[in-house]
Amino acid sequence: MLRGGVGLSLGLATVRERWTAFAGSFAALFLGAILVSATSTALLSAGPRLPDRLAGAQVLVTVPAVERPEGNFSPDRPWSPEQVVALQDRLAAIPGVERAVPDRSLYAQPVVDGVPVEDHRGHAWSSAALAPYRLVSGTEPRQAGQVALDRSLGRKPGTRVTVLTARGPAEYTVSGTVDGPGVYLSDGEAARLAGGVRLIGLLLAPGTDVAAVDSAARTAIGHDGRVFSGRARVAAEPLEDARIRWVGMQALTAMSILAASSAVFVTASAFAFGVAWRRQEFGLLRAVGATPRQVRASVYGEALAVGVVASAAGTALGAVLAPVLGDLLVALGFQPSGFTVRVRAWSLAGCFLVGIAVALLGAWSASRRAGRVSPLEALREAAADERPIPLSRKIAGGLLCVLGLAGAAVTATAGGNELVSFGLFTAAALICGLALLAPLIAPPVVRLATWPLGRLRGATGMIVRESALASVRRTASTAAPVLITVGFAVLVTGMTATTAASFDAARASVIRAESVVLPDGVAGLSDAAAGVGGAWSTLPTALYRVNGEAVPALGAERDHLLAAGLKPSQGSLEDFGGNNIVVKPWVAQQGWGLGQVVPVGFEDGCTVSLKVAAVVDDLPNSVLVPRDLVRAHDPSALAEEAFILGKAPDAVPGGLGTRIVAAEDYARVMSDEDDRLTWIFTVLLVAVSAGYTGVAIATTLMTAAAGRARDLVVLRLSGATAGQALRTVAVESVLVVVLGTLLGLAVAIPTLLGMRAGLAEQLSAPVPLVLPVPLILVVIGFCLLLAAGAAVFTARRAVRSQTDRSGD
Amino acid sequence: MCSGESGTWLEGMESKQSVELWSVRRTYRAAAREMRALDGVTTGFEAGTFTAVMGPSGSGKSTLLHCAAGLDRPTEGKVVIDGTDLGTLDETGLTLLRRERVGFVFQAFNLVSALTAEQNVFLPLRLAGKPVAPEEIRTALAEVGLADRGGHRPSRLSGGEQQRVAIARALITRPAVLFADEPTGALDTKTSRHVLRLLRDLVDRRRQTVIMVTHDPVAASYADRVLFLADGRIVDELVGRAGAEEVSARMTSLEARAC
C-alpha cells in the first residue's frame, strides 16, 4: 500500500478529504450513468416483437418487400385475391401443414355502453386460430351479421352490439366470446370488408419439422413472398409498431448520446475548475518532486475514484429505473404497447465502463493543465487571471462563428431533412465559437450590464463590476454552461414550435370551410360520419406501382375539387372521375404523365388501369383518385377529417364518434393532437439537458465562489456586513447568468431565423418565428436560482467562518 | 561592484561545492519593460555549511533561491547542484533531481492539505516509488519534535508545526541541499528559535547544506555565512558566524546606500 501508484492513492486521498470539490463531477457522472444505463437498457430491449395474435403460426408467409429508405414505413403491396387463393392451395399442400390461414384485418370498433372501445381491429374468424384464441362461450360467427367479441367486453352470446365499420355503424349479433382481443367476423363478411391479404399463417400438425415446412414453403411460393419461422417471424411485426419503434429508437439514441456527451462536458468543466482552484497544491507537488506525469496521474486517479463510485451507483439506479422508462415510452407513444424492458447484465457492465471512460475523458484536459503547473505556482498568490487570450483561440472562435452564420444562411435555402441537420450544425458551430470568444465578448457586455450598478451608492455594484471584469476568464467560463442551457432550450423549443407553426400555416391556408368534423374516440371517420351535415372529405389510401412501390393517394370527389379552386398546370379537373386521376408534378415525372394509362395496384390487391387526367401543383397529396373507386378497393379506409362548407348542423347524430369544431379552432386542435408527442419529447429533452447543464452551472459557481473565499474574508474585514458580502456574490452570479443568456440567445436566434426562412421557402407561405417564452423564462429562472443558490451557499461558509473567528 | 568579495571562495576550491551559480541572470518581462530580478550572480555554497541570504524587499532573494534550487530556470548563466548542470536537464530530469538532491521549506503553504502530516512527510519517497519504512517516518517526525502528530492533517496543526513537518519532509530524501525561504517569517520568536536551532543542528550533526532567505538578523546569526543582495546583485558577504547586531549593522548600511 505504501509503494507505487502515487497517482491513484493521492487522488483517492484528495477525493476523501475534499469530497465537496468532487460533488459536481460526481453528480454529473451519476446522472449521466443513470440516463445512459436506463436509455441503453430500453434501447436494447426495443427489438421487433411478434404480435400475440400470430404467435400460434409456426411459419409465416408475407408479401415480398420493396427496398425502402430508412424511416420510410409505406406499406407493401398486398397479393391479388386470385394470388391469395393460389398460394393458400399451394401452401396447404405442403406435408405437415394443417391449414394455411390468410390474415384478413379490417376496421371494426364495437360500441359498448355508447362509447367506442379502444381496440378497433377486426379480423376474419379463421385468423383467430393463428394466435390461437379460442371460443369461451357461444359459437363462432358463421354468417354476415354475426360477431365474436373479446370476453373482457362483457357481452353475452345472443345480444346485439353496434359495431362501427368504414361504412358507418352496423348492428351485429354476438355469436360468441373469445379469450383474446379483437373483433371477429365470419370469413365471408370479413373478405368483403377487409383490404388485401399480406400474410398467410401456416398451422402445423403436432410434431412437424418446422425447418422442412419452411423450406418447402419457400419452394412453393418462389418470388411471390417471403417465409419466416422461429424467431425470424418478428419480421411480421405490424408496420405501425415498426414505425413507433423507429421513432422511439431515434428518441432513445438522441437521449443516450445527449446524456453521454453532456456528461463528458459537465465532468470536464467540473474537473477543469477543480484544477484551476488547486493550482497552488499542484505547484507544491511539483516542487517536492512530482513529475508532470505524476500530477496528471493524480488527476486521473481522482477521476477514476469518482468515476467508479458514480458510475456504479448510477448504472444500478438506471437499471432499476429502466422499466419505468419503458412504461413511460409506451405511454408517450415511443414504443408499441407490449414493449417490456429486459435488464441485461452485460449491458449494465458496458454502461459502468462507459461511465468510467466518461470520467477519464472529462479529466483529460484538466489533467494536462494540471501537469503544466510550474512548481513556482506553489508560492504565488492565487493569481487573478491576466493571461491574454491566445491568438489561435481568437481565430478558431471567429472562424466557428462565421461558419455558424454561414450555416444559418444555408439553412434558409435548405429543405426537408437537411433543414434540421443544417440547423443543428449552425447551432453547434455558434456554441463552440461563442464559448471560445466568451472572454473577448464578456468585458463589453459586463460593462454595459453593470453600468447602472457602478452609479449606485453602495459598494456592492462596484465590487461586482470590477471583480467580474478582473477575472474575465472566470466570468466567461462560468457563463459557458448557462450559454449551453439557454441556447439549447431556446433552440430546441423554438425549432419545434416554429416547425409546428409552419404546418399550421400550411394547413390553415387549405381550409375554406366553416367547420370541421373530427373523429372522437374512434380510429377515423366512417362514410356515415364523414357525410354529416353535407361535409366532404378525402379518403387516404395507398396505390402500388407495378414494381410494388407504394404511392400515397387520396380519394376525392370532383365537385369538391372544382369548388376548392385548384388550378391544373396540365389537363382539366373536369375529366376527374371514373378511372381518371389527378397527380402532382413529381408523380407525373415518374411515368404517370398527362393522358397516360397506367396499371395501378389497390389496397385489395386488384390492379386497375387509371388514366392521368390532370397535373396540379398544389395538390394536398401525391395522387387524387375518385372517392368511390377508393371505397370499392379499400373497404376499410377511413377519413381523417371532413369539412362542412356551409353552416354546421345544430345537432350531431350520436354514436358516430364525431365532434365538430369551428374552422378557426381546427388548426389549433389538430396541431394540439399532432404535436403533443413531439412537444412532450421536446420538453423532456430540454428538462434532461437543463438538469444536466444545471449541474455544471452549480459546480462552476460553487467552485468559483470557493476560490473567492479569501476575497470575501478581506471584504468582511474591511467592514462589509455578512449580508453585503453575500449580496455581492449573488449579484455576481446573476451577472454571469445574464451574460450566458445573452450568448445563448445569440446562438439560438440566428439558427432559428435561418430555419424559419427555410421553412417559409419550402411552404411558400410566411412562417412566424415562435418562441415558447414561458418555457424559456422557466429555464432562465432555473439557471438564476441555481447559480445564485450555489454561489451564496458556498460563500456563506467563508463568510460564516470569518464571523466565528472574529467572535472569539 | 562587490564581485571581488564574492569571488573569494573561488580560490579555495578544494572543499566540495553543493551548489554553484555562474553569472546567473533572471529577467521578467513586465509591461514591455525588462525587469532584472537577478543581475549576474556568481557564488557557491559549500557542502555542510549554513548560508543566510539577506537583502531589501524586491532585491531578488527568492528569485536566487528558486534558480539555485531548480524551481525556476535562469534567463542566462549556469546552475550546478551536486555536480549536475541544471541547464542540461529537461523538465522531468529537473524534477527527479529536485526530488533526490534538494529539499525545500517555503514561508507558507508547505503541505498538501488532503494528506496527514505523516503522508506529507513521505510524499517525496512515494513520488520516487521508494519503499517507505514506517519507523523512518516516525524518526523524521520525532526529529522535528512531532512524533505524536503524524496522523493529523495540516488544518489541525499550528503554523510552526506545519513548518516543522515541512522540514521533516524536506529532509526525508537526505537531500544534498536544503533551501528555506523565510521559514520563520510567520512564526513567533519562540517557535522560530526552535526551527532555527533545528536547522543549525542538522548542519552540525549531519553536515547538511542549508541555504536560507531571511529578513531577520537573529535568524541570520545562526548561519556560517551571510550573503547580502541588492538590485539582483551580491553586494556584501559576512563569513563566519556573526552576531545579530553585526548583521543588523550591515543591513542598515546597505539600505542607507540604496537610498
Ligand SMILES: Nc1ncnc2c1ncn2[C@@H]1O[C@H](COP(=O)(O)OP(=O)(O)OP(=O)(O)O)[C@@H](O)[C@H]1O
Ligand atoms: N513572476 C514575476 N513577474 C514579474 N516580476 C517578478 C516576478 N517575480 C518576481 N518579480 C520581480 O523580481 C524582483 C525580485 O523579486 P524577489 O521575489 O526575488 O524579491 P525578494 O528579494 O524575495 O523580496 P521579498 O523580500 O519581498 O520577498 C522584484 O522586483 C519582483 O517584482
Ligand SMILES: [Mg+2]
Ligand atoms: Mg521573497
